[in-house]
Amino acid sequence: MAHDNSSDLNPKVTTMKDFAKLADYSLVDSLNADPESDSDGNEHHPRQVFSGHYVPVKPTPLPDFEYVAHSNTLFKELGLDDALTLTETFQEVFSGDLSNAPAPMLRSGWATGYALSIYGAEYTQQCPFRTGNGYGDGRAMSIFEGVFKGKRWEMQLKGGGRTPYCRGGDGRAVLRSSVREFLAQEAMHALGIPTSRSLSLFVSKTEQVHRPWYHDGSQSTDPEIMVSNPVAISTRVAPSFLRVGQLELFARRARTNEHPNALKELEMIVQHLIDREYKGEIDLALPFSKQLIKLAELFRERLSSLVANWIRVGYCQGNFNGDNCPAGGYTLDYGPFGFCEMFDPAFQPWTGGGRHFSFLNQPLAAQQNFSMFCKSLEPLLQDEPKAHEELLQIRDGVIHVMEQKVESMWALKLGINQYDSELVLQLLKLMVSTRADFNMFFRELSHVPKDVSALCSTFYIEPTEEQLTQWQHWLNQWRIAINADEQQDSVSKAMKQVNPKYTWREWLIVPAYQQAEQGNYALIKELQKVLNNPYQEQSQEVEDKYYRLRPEEFYRMGGVSHYSCSS
DSSP: OOOOOHHHSSSSSSSSHHHHHHHHOHHHHHSSSSSSSTTTOOOOOOOOOSSSBEEEEEEOOTEEEEEEOOOHHHHHHHHHHHGGSSSSSHHTTTTOOTTOOOSSSSSSEEEOOOEEEEEEEEEETTTTTTTSSOOOOOSSEEEEEEEEEEEEEEEEEHHHHHOOTOOOOOOOOOHHHHHHHHHHHHHHTTTTTTTTEEEEEEEEEEEEEEEEEEEOOOOOSSOEEEEEEEEEEEEEEESSOBBHHHHHHHHHHHHHTTTTTTHHHHHHHHHHHHHSSSSSTTTTTOHHHHHHHHHHHHHHHHHEEEEHHHHHHHHOOOOOGGGSSBOOOBBBOOSEEOOOOBOOOOOOOOOOTGGSSSSSGGHHHHHHHHHHHHHHHGGGGGOOHHHHHHHHHHHHHHHHHHHHHHHHHHHHHHSSSOOOHHHHHHHHHHHHHHHHHHHHHHHHTTOOOOOOGGGGOOOSSSHHHHHHHHHHHHHHHHHHHHTTHHHHHHHHHHHHHTOOOOOOHHHHHHHHHHHHHOOOOOOHHHHHHHHOOOSSSHHHHHHHHHHOOOGGGGTOTTTTTTEEETT
């Protein structure tokens, strides 16, 4: 066998000194700091931020920190040696202490502001100053930006302490929500869905904060008690953390000419978005107006594909506001998210989310975010009427692009060559009537059964004779549509590549963070392995534990079937 010398050419990073050499702070170097900010990053009290693209902020280190986990998968992609996590400097930096970060790493991070829009409506009243100048990263700050194996990544601490945008909060994330986000980001990546990623997770052995939560076994919608939680810092990684809400903030300021540089700052952040997220797809030699048109087209494509993929695997974002919508077109902010188990088109894991952010309404929510994205570009085209008209056409066309992506997704899930609305709608009605488990049903269907009895194990209720007859009729029609008698094997193989076997089941995640609170991280590592291989068959032991219907006692249980946004 020939010697593979690729690892010799790209040796793994084993020290933080070598890690630091990869630093390349494009955001800090090319955008404006808030002119009223403390350049040393001592910015830990809420205040209004009137201009600038970021505020320098020093993280607040975790006291008595302990390493919990890291992503072996992401480390490999970045060219980092797993042993790096054992080094003192790595643990200090990613638990929030930058004081010993090796040059040329910065000794402070940065937090960014954004505007709030909910389902296409602009809001300012939730801002403590009633102006909108207090929205932004309240407990998240980026601490590193660099180029790994030719690809740019930004690293952001979640739970790293207070920033000017903290709105009176404590700036911390609790271990419960940090474990969820740490596992979910890598699980989504394994499912083939664009997402922020997880680098590492640390917990404090001494610092705790209080958060509202539920009594054990409670079926209450709202939390009933305050519970003490260990604080944690997870590091999430993405090509950038630029959000639609950020563009909205600068566009609002430009529209009202809030300060002399308002329009210029909007132009700068949009140009930075192009450089960070679309550089290989947009010709930078084009006039800026044409770059903006191409940007809108590309983002529309990415966003539509993303939401179709969410539905494919049963994912519901829960709170898909403009500030939770990355302008690079990937998944971000794993707060009130959930995965649909018993199929319900109106599934919504967040008690404060409403139907407008529910499972099958996500394409509509995405369209609203895209509309706000386009609105944010409009001030830059005020002197370009032709380009402005093109932008509006792209905006109005999102409904058709989204529809096409979603229809293609259903066709892929069913193994049919083209979307058949009657076949899909009949199926969804039957799934609701027998309370089918969304992901288990499609995985079992991927075996291309002849008889409906093979699917009954995915139903949460015993089907009636009439329902069985309806199911069998649908199954017969579907088998004709895929030409099952001649193409069963090829269709089955293709379907198993889009219908995962192992997906997020909240009731199986809860024990992981409960055990972690007692200092036992074994289940986190077990879940990492299972969720990193969602399409593969795994051991019988894994199947028995992780591939089963949700037990009855977990339905309607607070903190499992639904939860507030407290984290």
